[in-house]
Amino acid sequence: MKKVRKPDVAIVGAGPAGLAAALSAKEAGLRDVMLIERDIELGGILPQCIHDGFGSIIFKETLTGPDYAQRYINRVGKTNIDVKLNTLVLDLKPNKTMTAVNSTDGIFDVEPKSVILAMGSRERTRHQILIPGFRPAGVITAGAAQRYINIEGLMPGKEFVILGSGDIGLIMARRVTLEGGHVTGVFEVAGEPGGLTRNVVQCLHDYDIPLHLSHTVTFIHGRKRVQGVNVARVDENMKPLKETEKFIECDTLMLSVGLIPENELSKKAGIELDPVTGGPIVDERMETSVDGIFACGNVVSIYDLVDYVSRSAEAAGVGAFEYVNGKKRSGRAIKVVPGNNVKFTVPQVVRSLERPVSLYFRVEEPRLKVVASVSVNGEEVARKKERKVRPPEMVKIDLKPERLSAAGEEMKEIQLEVAPSEK
Amino acid sequence: MKNKHQYVCINCPLSCSLELLEEKGEVAEVQGAECKIGKKYAEEEFKNPRRMVTTTVLIEGGELPLLPVRSKSSIPKALVGEAVKALADVVVKAPVKSGDIIYPNIVDTGVDIVASRDLPKASS
Ligand SMILES: Cc1cc2nc3c(=O)[nH]c(=O)nc-3n(C[C@H](O)[C@H](O)[C@H](O)COP(=O)(O)OP(=O)(O)OC[C@H]3O[C@@H](n4cnc5c(N)ncnc54)[C@H](O)[C@@H]3O)c2cc1C
Ligand code: SF4
Numbered sequence: 001m002k003k004v005r006k007p008d009v010a011i012v013g014a015g016p017a018g019l020a021a022a023l024s025a026k027e028a029g030l031r032d033v034m035l036i037e038r039d040i041e042l043g044g045i046l047p048q049c050i051h052d053g054f055g056s057i058i059f060k061e062t063l064t065g066p067d068y069a070q071r072y073i074n075r076v077g078k079t080n081i082d083v084k085l086n087t088l089v090l091d092l093k094p095n096k097t098m099t100a101v102n103s104t105d106g107i108f109d110v111e112p113k114s115v116i117l118a119m120g121s122r123e124r125t126r127h128q129i130l131i132p133g134f135r136p137a138g139v140i141t142a143g144a145a146q147r148y149i150n151i152e153g154l155m156p157g158k159e160f161v162i163l164g165s166g167d168i169g170l171i172m173a174r175r176v177t178l179e180g181g182h183v184t185g186v187f188e189v190a191g192e193p194g195g196l197t198r199n200v201v202q203c204l205h206d207y208d209i210p211l212h213l214s215h216t217v218t219f220i221h222g223r224k225r226v227q228g229v230n231v232a233r234v235d236e237n238m239k240p241l242k243e244t245e246k247f248i249e250c251d252t253l254m255l256s257v258g259l260i261p262e263n264e265l266s267k268k269a270g271i272e273l274d275p276v277t278g279g280p281i282v283d284e285r286m287e288t289s290v291d292g293i294f295a296c297g298n299v300v301s302i303y304d305l306v307d308y309v310s311r312s313a314e315a316a317g318v319g320a321f322e323y324v325n326g327k328k329r330s331g332r333a334i335k336v337v338p339g340n341n342v343k344f345t346v347p348q349v350v351r352s353l354e355r356p357v358s359l360y361f362r363v364e365e366p367r368l369k370v371v372a373s374v375s376v377n378g379e380e381v382a383r384k385k386e387r388k389v390r391p392p393e394m395v396k397i398d399l400k401p402e403r404l405s406a407a408g409e410e411m412k413e414i415q416l417e418v419a420p421s422e423k
Numbered sequence: 424m425k426n427k428h429q430y431v432c433i434n435c436p437l438s439c440s441l442e443l444l445e446e447k448g449e450v451a452e453v454q455g456a457e458c459k460i461g462k463k464y465a466e467e468e469f470k471n472p473r474r475m476v477t478t479t480v481l482i483e484g485g486e487l488p489l490l491p492v493r494s495k496s497s498i499p500k501a502l503v504g505e506a507v508k509a510l511a512d513v514v515v516k517a518p519v520k521s522g523d524i525i526y527p528n529i530v531d532t533g534v535d536i537v538a539s540r541d542l543p544k545a546s547s
Contacts, residue, residue, distance in 0.1 A: 041486070050539060052475045053434070056460075062434055064477055066540035070521045101445045150479055153489045161535035178507045180479065197438035201431045202474065206500065273463075341492055366478060 007034040007082065009320045010098060010112035011091045012265065015044015017297020018118035022081050030324060033234035035110065038088040040075065043069035044120055045116040046306070047141070048150045051171055053198070057307035061067045068306060076339070077142040092269040094290050113166040114292045114320040117266060117280070118313065121259040121298040123168075133220030142168040142256035146175070154382025155179060157252025161229050163217045167195035167304065167392075169256020172201035181392075183207075184248055187215040187231055189202060189238055196304060196394055197396060217253065218245055224253055243417040253284065259302045269293060277301040281347045283333055284357040285319030288313060291328065293320050301346045301360070304394055308360060312346070331411075336374075339417030341365055343391070350414055353381075357399045363418055366390040372397050377412050385421055425451055428470045432461040441465040473497035476506045482527060484544055485517030489512065492525050492540040498532040505530050517544045 008030040011018045014037035020034045026352065041047065046054070049065030056062050059071070076083065087102040096115050100109045122142045139149075140156050146168060149153040158181055162169050164423040165188040173183045186282040190216050193200050204211050212231070218240045219230035229248040261273075261279035271280045272289035279300040280288040286296050296316040297309040321331075331351035336359060338344055359374065367389050372396060374382040384397045397416070428443040437457055443465040446454040452467060453462045454528040467473055475497050498506060500542040505527045515525055519542045 014541065047491075047540065050479060050493075051477045052493060056434060056437075062475070064491060064493050067493070067521060151487060151489060153481070178504065197431050197440075198433040201438075204432045206474070234497065261485045305527050388438075422509070 001324045002019040004109050004111050005034065006111045007032040008112070008114070008234045009114045009116060009317075010034045010036060010110050010325050011118055011295075011421065012036055012092075012098075013044065013118035013120055014039075014042045014083070014085075015118060015119065015297060015304050016046060016069065016072065016309050017074060017299070017313040017316075018044070018116070019069070020313035021116045021118055021239045021294075021296055021317045021320075022073065023075055023079070024314040025320050026079050026081055027318075028320050028321035033079075034110065035076070035312060036082065036084045036089055036110075038108060039088065040086055040098070042085070043074045049171075050141075051175075054306045056395065058310060061340065065306075072310075089265060092265045092293075094270045096269075096292055101244075103420050106420045110245045112366050115147040115294065116286075116313075116316050116320055117288070117293065117295040117299050118297050118316075119262040119265060119299045120391075121302055122260045122262050123255075124260055125255065127305075131217055131220055133229075134223050136220065136225050137220040138222070138226030138252045139220065139395070140252060140254055142166065142172045142254050145172050145254055149175060152225070153288050157181065157226075157250075159184065159237050160252045160254055161231070161248055161250045162254045162256060163328055164188060164193050164255055164257035165193040166256040166258050167199050170199040171253060172254060172256070174207055177209065179208050184214055184250060185210045185231075187212045187217060189216040189234055192392075194256075196300070196420065197390070211338075216240055218277060220253060221247070226253055229253055231243070259298065261301065263299060266295070266299070271295075274348055277346065277348075279346075281348045282346065283329065283351050284315070284347050285322065285329070286316035286347065287319055287323070287329055292320075292323050294323075301344070303360065304392065305387070307395065308396065310359075311358065333415055334411050334421050337413070337415045339415045341389075341418040342416050346418055350411070353399060353401050353411065356401060359397050359399065359416060360394050361397070361416060362391055362394055363389045364391065367418070367420070369421050370418050372416065374399060374414065374419050376414050376415050386418075388402040389418060393399060428465075428469055430465050432456060432464050434460045435466055443469055445469065470498040473504050474500045476503055476510075476529070478507050478510050479538070480510055480513040480515055481516060482519065482542055483516050485519070485542045486545050487542060490515060490519055490525070490542050492536050492538050494529065495535045495537050498529065498534050502530050502532060506532075506536075510536065517542055 017206040046065035048071040054068040091099040233244040296313040333349035477493040
């Protein structure tokens, strides 16, 4: 029998979250850092995101996905972080024992002192199942199309209809157009685009691709291959209006209906999940409900900026270092209560304000000229003006420890709300 | 009289709404940018819109069949399609390092196309 590896920390997934977590744990002082990735290379989803727009906050320049990943991969290469590629983590127990498999070691256990979950997200496909019609070839998720075109060099079709206006769908509308395909239109059931404004501008407007809001696909035609789809306008209750239904010829229906955190392992470890984000409930050092198991990146919540993913991972790396060095968490977990126009926050709970805490959140409704404000025990401790807030765009607000420690009180209640800025 | 022009900054996902005030064809003021890039962007959208080019080229002998590439800086928006077409025929040989010039002076813009990542030789 081989000896069981007992690293200081084992990180599951080597996308931007896993890479930054590994580096941060290492730089904080952990000696034995193990980074486990099921794919053949590091970088997670970034190698297929060949467009630019990554890194504007951390690097103050706009990089492509592969560029952004490369910077972290180069740094990891200069350390003695134990990188295990082609290795899938199959199981994780609440006591942190994990089981993994690869072709050289077979099935093996790891008994790390701490764990950082960085498994990222997967694409929603639910809508596909709900659309009536046949199940022909030519129905594909936007992420799969991205992989085919950008990694494997295969065009999945010629005439596209895109359902959903999530970012990946918008990016792919431009991509297939540049590759010689044709996009008849993007159909979005909601009254607002699902993706970032910048992507609507540079991917649709620039290429004259129409965006049909409050529309959906009602039927898929074709038995072997998609031959077309029916689309219709929807009413306020998102019910298709029969009289508006029309046929569009296409050979490919691309679905871009959002991402969901990938949490099979978290469930196995008995980690408490947030029904709103779909990821683990974490505190300010990204520790989950299970002691010594941390989480960061899209596994926690779908962050739209990769920079925020990396920041969350840095916090998790430092958290793991503290945990392994005997600094167990203390203090009661105080839930950050989402007040007016706040859908959720990450972290969801805060234990102390000894260190600066960044709260990331999404709003429920789009609004212009607002103020986000955080109050502790009813007293405002942070305030941030925003010109524009939209549900697809995450907002960050920083809590500075000085603001509270002066009061010296025990933290009983935290609330975050978004209100119109008076004037 | 000042004319207003509305733009959305596309340089990062914050998507700042920009308002450019123009007086007699000259930029008088830009409002709404969270950073300097936005101000410059609005001025460019007004005078001469530019875009980055990102695509892939074929690579021989690499770990993967395609190499992602990008323009070193933006090129005139109207030339993006032509640039991507020119790159469709390019085949490079592994290994490649991030930043290596793949295609100098794309469609005579003076801008080089560079590799977006390292791509080592396939370990056969
Ligand atoms: C298809 C797709 C396309 C995207 N496109 C864009 C885009 O165009 N622009 C943008 O800004 N953002 C995009 N995103 C969002 C992007 O994913 C995030 O910004 C960022 O990559 C999240 O980083 P992460 O490290 O949390 O997750 P990921 O990058 O998804 O990395 C997670 C890693 O964990 C590994 N993993 C998962 N489970 C296991 C396991 N059990 N064992 C071992 N390894 C495991 C995976 O193989 C993967 O490498 C996209 C996301 C997806 C899913
Ligand atoms: S102005 Fe700066 S912060 Fe705002 S979208 Fe542009 S690059 Fe981003």
